[in-house]
Amino acid sequence: MNETATVSFEQLAYSQAAQAFLDREPRLFINNAWTASSHDATIAVEDPSSGRIVSRVVDASDRDVDRAVAAARAAFDDGRWSGLAPMARERTMNRLADLIEAHADLFAELEAIDNGKPKGMAGAVDIPGAISQIRFMAGWASKVAGETTAPYTLPAGKVFSYTVKEPVGVCAQIVPWNFPLLMACLKIAPALAAGCTIVLKPAEQTSITALKLADLVAEAGFPAGVVNIITGNGHTAGDRMVKHPDVDKIAFTGSTEIGKLINRNATATMKRVTLELGGKSPVVVMPDVDVASVAAGAAGAIFFNSGQVCIAGSRLFAHKSIFDEVIEGVAQASAFWAPRPSLDPAGHTGPLVSREQFDRVMGYIEAGKRDGASVAVGGDAPAADGYYVNPTVLVDVNPQMSVVREEIFGPVVVAQRFEDLDEVASMANDTCFGLGAGVWTRDLATMHKLAARIKAGTVWGNCHAMIDTALPFGGYKQSGSGREQGRQGINAYLETKSVIIQL
Ligand code: ADP
Numbered sequence: 001m002n003e004t005a006t007v008s009f010e011q012l013a014y015s016q017a018a019q020a021f022l023d024r025e026p027r028l029f030i031n032n033a034w035t036a037s038s039h040d041a042t043i044a045v046e047d048p049s050s051g052r053i054v055s056r057v058v059d060a061s062d063r064d065v066d067r068a069v070a071a072a073r074a075a076f077d078d079g080r081w082s083g084l085a086p087m088a089r090e091r092t093m094n095r096l097a098d099l100i101e102a103h104a105d106l107f108a109e110l111e112a113i114d115n116g117k118p119k120g121m122a123g124a125v126d127i128p129g130a131i132s133q134i135r136f137m138a139g140w141a142s143k144v145a146g147e148t149t150a151p152y153t154l155p156a157g158k159v160f161s162y163t164v165k166e167p168v169g170v171c172a173q174i175v176p177w178n179f180p181l182l183m184a185c186l187k188i189a190p191a192l193a194a195g196c197t198i199v200l201k202p203a204e205q206t207s208i209t210a211l212k213l214a215d216l217v218a219e220a221g222f223p224a225g226v227v228n229i230i231t232g233n234g235h236t237a238g239d240r241m242v243k244h245p246d247v248d249k250i251a252f253t254g255s256t257e258i259g260k261l262i263n264r265n266a267t268a269t270m271k272r273v274t275l276e277l278g279g280k281s282p283v284v285v286m287p288d289v290d291v292a293s294v295a296a297g298a299a300g301a302i303f304f305n306s307g308q309v310c311i312a313g314s315r316l317f318a319h320k321s322i323f324d325e326v327i328e329g330v331a332q333a334s335a336f337w338a339p340r341p342s343l344d345p346a347g348h349t350g351p352l353v354s355r356e357q358f359d360r361v362m363g364y365i366e367a368g369k370r371d372g373a374s375v376a377v378g379g380d381a382p383a384a385d386g387y388y389v390n391p392t393v394l395v396d397v398n399p400q401m402s403v404v405r406e407e408i409f410g411p412v413v414v415a416q417r418f419e420d421l422d423e424v425a426s427m428a429n430d431t432c433f434g435l436g437a438g439v440w441t442r443d444l445a446t447m448h449k450l451a452a453r454i455k456a457g458t459v460w461g462n463c464h465a466m467i468d469t470a471l472p473f474g475g476y477k478q479s480g481s482g483r484e485q486g487r488q489g490i491n492a493y494l495e496t497k498s499v500i501i502q503l
Helices: 002-006 016-022 062-077 086-102 104-115 119-140 180-194 208-220 234-243 256-267 291-307 323-337 355-370 421-428 444-453 486-491
Strands: 028-030 033-035 042-047 052-058 159-167 170-174 197-201 227-229 249-253 272-276 282-285 315-319 374-377 392-395 412-418 436-440 458-461 494-502
Touching: 016 104, 016 208, 028 062, 028 208, 042 104, 052 208, 062 170, 062 197, 062 227, 062 234, 086 104, 086 119, 086 180, 086 208, 104 119, 104 180, 104 208, 119 180, 119 486, 159 180, 170 180, 170 234, 180 197, 180 208, 180 249, 180 486, 197 234, 208 227, 234 256, 249 256, 256 272, 282 291, 282 421, 291 323, 291 412, 291 436, 315 323, 315 421, 323 374, 323 392, 323 412, 355 392, 355 412, 412 421, 421 444, 436 444, 444 458
Parallel strands: 170 197, 170 249, 197 227, 249 272, 282 315, 282 436, 315 412, 392 412, 436 458
Antiparallel strands: 028 033, 028 227, 042 052, 159 494, 374 392
């Protein structure tokens, strides 16, 4: 990675539209209006490509959270959203999707500035992903239905019984910083289709695109109070949302540690909880593959988004007969993923999101080295003001090392050899996580055997991290509970009521 010494890490100039958005006063979006906080506290918005503070957002107070929840509660209780014709809900959601599409370039730039991901990646992945979440779920607004059910123990013809699906109520939705707009839309879309109302809180590191989304919520025609968007810290504003008695459901994506805390805190009021948490996803490379193309795939599995992906392929298992070749291929492919400032059109990855994340990832790399791991490529950071970490491959690792056991959430993969299918199945499952897994083989029987053996919410064959809105997404084990996307995604926002009428 010595070549990085000659690369400029100077961030490029922002567009006027992006600058104008960043220059806005810190405000909260409650009841379809921009409103000041009850106190003066704000959170700095940092461009991780330069380390510069470029804006400020509100650090919501308890009173701010209470106001947002009250708005969502009133909007739910009077049925101004759930009582609309499903077609009207669907059309409003589709208008929001159209408006995001119309502002796609600005969204991509703001995401790049705030999160550090390349604008090109945000434009190719995050923004279209956000739009498709809304469009897919909009269609469900008109397809949610209960069923008539013949009774079993009650006399036929003497009772009429059926089930109804009803929206769960006020939803507090808390999202992380790795795909800010995409996660926000993935959360709001099924809730809106179901007829729920929302208080959404983006991560304190990346609030900007959620605020831009708020502009469009009013324009799309959602009734006031249906979507409220507040910014603030997790342990204060987020905690208040989780414990609030007027909130019916929590949907959270983030770390396993905070997910467990939220799960505990939500119990007192028996809120419905969906959790999408951490991972340490295996990538299994069988000996029958074309090594060059699989190595490029394995590199993409970990280095895309600088490894700040819950389904990142962070544990690479290559058959012993091709291990060295695979490692060499991944090392070569890592050049494609060398970090650049987020507005540099040549970049495929950017810096990590924050100083804190940079320190955490570099700390893991150092711990790995201390524990005896060898660096096959990377293992260092370019000299720059932003939070850049070079793509890193660690070999000579063992299952006890923290780099093998814990989620690093950075561009760091640990590689291990295996002998046969049984061994790799048990190595892949030797983790408390179970979010995703990639299997690379040309042999269909091997593919299906491993797909069945690996305990993960999603298994990819000859690809990694392919996400489609129609397919449920979520974790086994400590990677979470519940499923998002697909039909299961909307079910998470519905209660089922049984009605039994004696005739
Ligand atoms: P990370 O460790 O990757 O920064 P977190 O799990 O801490 O991710 O944060 C994800 C989201 O959870 C953010 O929106 C953050 O503000 C929120 N959050 C953090 N702590 C809490 C908490 N105690 N209660 C509710 N939300 C929280």
